[in-house]
Amino acid sequence: MGKDARHLNREDDPLDFIHEDHLREREICASIDKIAEGSLVPMKVVKEVISFLTVQLPLHLMDEEEDLFPLFKRRCLPEDNIAKIISRLHRDHAHAGEDTPKIVTLLKTLIAGPRALERAAMSMLAAYAGHARRHLILENAIILPFARRRLTKGDLETLYIRMCQRRGISSLKDARYAK
Ligand SMILES: [Fe+2]
Ligand SMILES: [Fe+2]
Structure with missing residues (x-):
């Protein structure tokens, strides 16, 4: 077991880490948009995406x-009305699971050598970024603020430990530096 979660401090907040992931995802969407517009994007950026x-x-x-x-669903109250939003987010994730490998395959063709993208490929990239951005807006506007209100200290500790275990690290700071 890694870090003792009872001693989490402000900079170890797992919700802050998730928010940072969202900021990074927004930057990635902006890069995908540039590629979709046919702008000349450095290979380094394509590789980062x-x-x-x-x-x-x-x-x-x-x-x-x-x-x-799951923690969120357990803690939210009926009047929070989050069931619909969560199922929408699940659907978005399922779509992302299907679409992301296609986007990666497409981007890898750019790594292989500079080439102009076909119109269909440009549309696919733009649609993917648009979809991801709408998803981020929903999570930032609803999920994270509600999670901050409803999750207990114990929930946050569980979330922190699970996120560390998933990455094979003992502190999320290690993943922050690696980003
Ligand atoms: Fe997210
Ligand atoms: Fe998400």
Whole structure:
């Protein structure tokens, strides 16, 4: 077992970490938009997008699906009316699971050598980024503020430990530096 979760301090807040993932995802969406517009994007940026989609995003989706959402559902009150929103977010994640590998395959063709994207590929990239952005807005506007209000200290500790275990680290700070 890694860090003793009873001694979590402000900078170890798992919800802050999830919010940082969202900020990073928004940057990634902006890069995808640029690629979709046909702008000349440095290879380094294309590689960063691929790395986010294949490494950080799957971890983030698991953090939400396996830990944050279940804790959230347990703690929210009926009047919070979150059931519909959670099922919408689950659907979004399922779509992301199907679409992300296609986006990665497409981006890898750019790594292989500079080439102009076909119109269909540009539309696919733009749609993916748009979808991800709408999802982020919903999570930032509803899920994170409600989670801050409803999750107990024990819930946050559980979430923290699970996120560390998922990444094979003892402190989320280690993953922060690696981002
Ligand atoms: Fe998220
Ligand atoms: Fe999500």
